[in-house]
Amino acid sequence: MSNDAQPFVAILMGSDSDLPVVQGALDVLADLEVACEVKILSAHRTPDATREYVKEAEARGCAVFIAAAGMAAHLAGAVAAHTVKPVIGIPVDAGPLQGFDALLSTVQMPPGVPVATMAVGKAGARNAGHLAAQILALADGELAERVARERRRSAEAVAAKDRALAERPARGSSGSE
Numbered sequence: 001m002s003n004d005a006q007p008f009v010a011i012l013m014g015s016d017s018d019l020p021v022v023q024g025a026l027d028v029l030a031d032l033e034v035a036c037e038v039k040i041l042s043a044h045r046t047p048d049a050t051r052e053y054v055k056e057a058e059a060r061g062c063a064v065f066i067a068a069a070g071m072a073a074h075l076a077g078a079v080a081a082h083t084v085k086p087v088i089g090i091p092v093d094a095g096p097l098q099g100f101d102a103l104l105s106t107v108q109m110p111p112g113v114p115v116a117t118m119a120v121g122k123a124g125a126r127n128a129g130h131l132a133a134q135i136l137a138l139a140d141g142e143l144a145e146r147v148a149r150e151r152r153r154s155a156e157a158v159a160a161k162d163r164a165l166a167e168r169p170a171r172g173s174s175g176s177e
Contacts, residue, residue, distance in 0.1 A: 009065070014070065071097075073101070075089075089115040091106045
């Protein structure tokens with residue numbers, strides 16, 4: 001990696017059908033102004049291309065990999081086998097087991113080849129984006145401030161919803177107590 005390469009996040013998905021889930025990670029990274037790129041690669045159908053992409057992305061400055069896959073969901077593990085960069089796995093809720101199979105495939109990694117596994121589905125994808133940004137923020141003070149600002153905005157939104165709820169009359173309340 002050259003010294004002037006900007007660190008980025010590489011997002012891999014096993015199929016284009018995973019894009020509606022992965023979109024959450026893309027949205028978070030865009031909101032936080034984190035550079036990323038997206039690829040469709042398969043641990044089973046394109047193992048050589050997956051390995052080659054991981055090595056090539058590392059050489060260009062990839063600092064974090066996010067891998068999303070459903071069912072057998074070996075993509076995150078395959079990526080982790082070829083890099084020492086952080087790998088974040090998103091189990092996709094596809095197939096008859098609604099993502100439980102993907103969760104187990106993603107989380108059950110052998111010692112020394114970790115994958116940081118998120119929740120199944122869209123919430124997990126958003127958290128994958130947040131975690132990737134936090135990892136990059138370790139070496140980027142401006143990004144750390146953007147992450148902190150986003151956390152404050154989120155807390156303010158919850159507080160506003162609580163205030164709005166408190167202003168509504170309780171259901172079933174006659175108000176004549």
